[in-house]
Amino acid sequence: MNCRHCSAAGFFLSASFASAAVAVPAPAVKQIDFIEVLLKGGPMIYPLSVMSVLMVLLILLFLLTIRRNVIVSDRFMDMAESMIRKRDYLGLLAFSQRRNECMARITQKTLEFIAGNPSVPFENVRDATQTEGSRQAGILTSRITYLADIGSLAPMVGLLGTVIGMIKAFLEISGGEKQGVRQMGLAEGVSEALIATACGLAISIVALSFYSFFRGRVQKYIGELEAASTHLVALLHGQLERQMAQSYPAPAQRVREDHAMPVSSAPRPPGRPPPVVREDHGMPVSSPLGGDRQDIRGV
Numbered sequence: 001m002n003c004r005h006c007s008a009a010g011f012f013l014s015a016s017f018a019s020a021a022v023a024v025p026a027p028a029v030k031q032i033d034f035i036e037v038l039l040k041g042g043p044m045i046y047p048l049s050v051m052s053v054l055m056v057l058l059i060l061l062f063l064l065t066i067r068r069n070v071i072v073s074d075r076f077m078d079m080a081e082s083m084i085r086k087r088d089y090l091g092l093l094a095f096s097q098r099r100n101e102c103m104a105r106i107t108q109k110t111l112e113f114i115a116g117n118p119s120v121p122f123e124n125v126r127d128a129t130q131t132e133g134s135r136q137a138g139i140l141t142s143r144i145t146y147l148a149d150i151g152s153l154a155p156m157v158g159l160l161g162t163v164i165g166m167i168k169a170f171l172e173i174s175g176g177e178k179q180g181v182r183q184m185g186l187a188e189g190v191s192e193a194l195i196a197t198a199c200g201l202a203i204s205i206v207a208l209s210f211y212s213f214f215r216g217r218v219q220k221y222i223g224e225l226e227a228a229s230t231h232l233v234a235l236l237h238g239q240l241e242r243q244m245a246q247s248y249p250a251p252a253q254r255v256r257e258d259h260a261m262p263v264s265s266a267p268r269p270p271g272r273p274p275p276v277v278r279e280d281h282g283m284p285v286s287s288p289l290g291g292d293r294q295d296i297r298g299v
Contacts, residue, residue: 041195042168044161048154048199055150055207062144062214071140071221072103072228080107084235087243089114102136106229110236122237133229137222144214151207158200165193 038045076099083092089111096108109132114125169190 040192042161042165042192044157044196047157051150051154052203058146059210066214066217070101072225076103077228080232084239087239102225103228105136106132126233129229129233140218144211144218147207147211151204151211154200154203158197161196162193
């Protein structure tokens with residue numbers, strides 16, 4: 001009987017505990033919002049947000065502008081070669097002014113230099129082309145350095161936010177009177193510091209990754225730009241030399257002509273032979289048998 005009573009009591013106790021467990025609601029899991037987490041990053045989260053927006057805008061801009069058709073396109077090269085072979089330099093200059101690409105700027109500066117200095121040697125024209133090519137390459141390289149700057153500055157701003165958060169945490173710890181207050185203040189300051197650091201590192205990683213990508217693309221397109229400009233300059237040099245050769249033909253070789261001097265039609269004295277004309281220079285000379293020679297007088 002005692003065993004039966006004990007088992008019944010145990011059954012009722014387990015049932016009561018189960019009903020109590022069902023009756024007590026589970027604590028609701030708090031949903032963490034990403035925006036709220038960012039807002040808890042302290043004052044340095046605002047400059048980091050501005051830098052992140054600038055980074056995204058620069059990435060989109062470079063994806064649209066750093067392309068092969070914007071730097072040196074096949075259509076422009078075909079048209080430039082055709083106009084140079086036709087010697088339509090004014091048409092090529094007008095076409096280059098309408099095109100918005102690096103190769104068009106190099107061609108435009110080269111033709112303007114030739115038009116403004118027609119008597120300079122072609123080495124100076126080549127130097128002008130190389131100078132403009134270097135300027136265009138510098139523009140492409142300097143544009144993508146903004147991403148490198150953002151990638152370098154973002155961790156520094158995040159580190160500053162970390163320092164500010166830690167200072168705030170220790171100030172709250174030092175001002176608290178109870179142990180619980182001190183612990184809550186420490187957790188809040190450390191979380192603020194870590195959020196700022198994480199944001200700075202995230203921006204830096206993305207910015208430097210895209211900077212490396214665009215740097216490789218720029219180096220590739222600069223090599224193609226140099227090859228295209230060298231090709232056009234060599235083609236232009238050949239056409240200008242042919243044009244100058246046709247405008248100023250080489251002088252023909254002079255053919256020596258011997259013109260005989262006219263012989264006088266006056267009557268010769270009797271006994272004097274006619275003058276002999278020499279074939280080398282055509283000057284008439286007296287016969288060696290003429291004159292008043294005593295040995296042949298009267299013959």
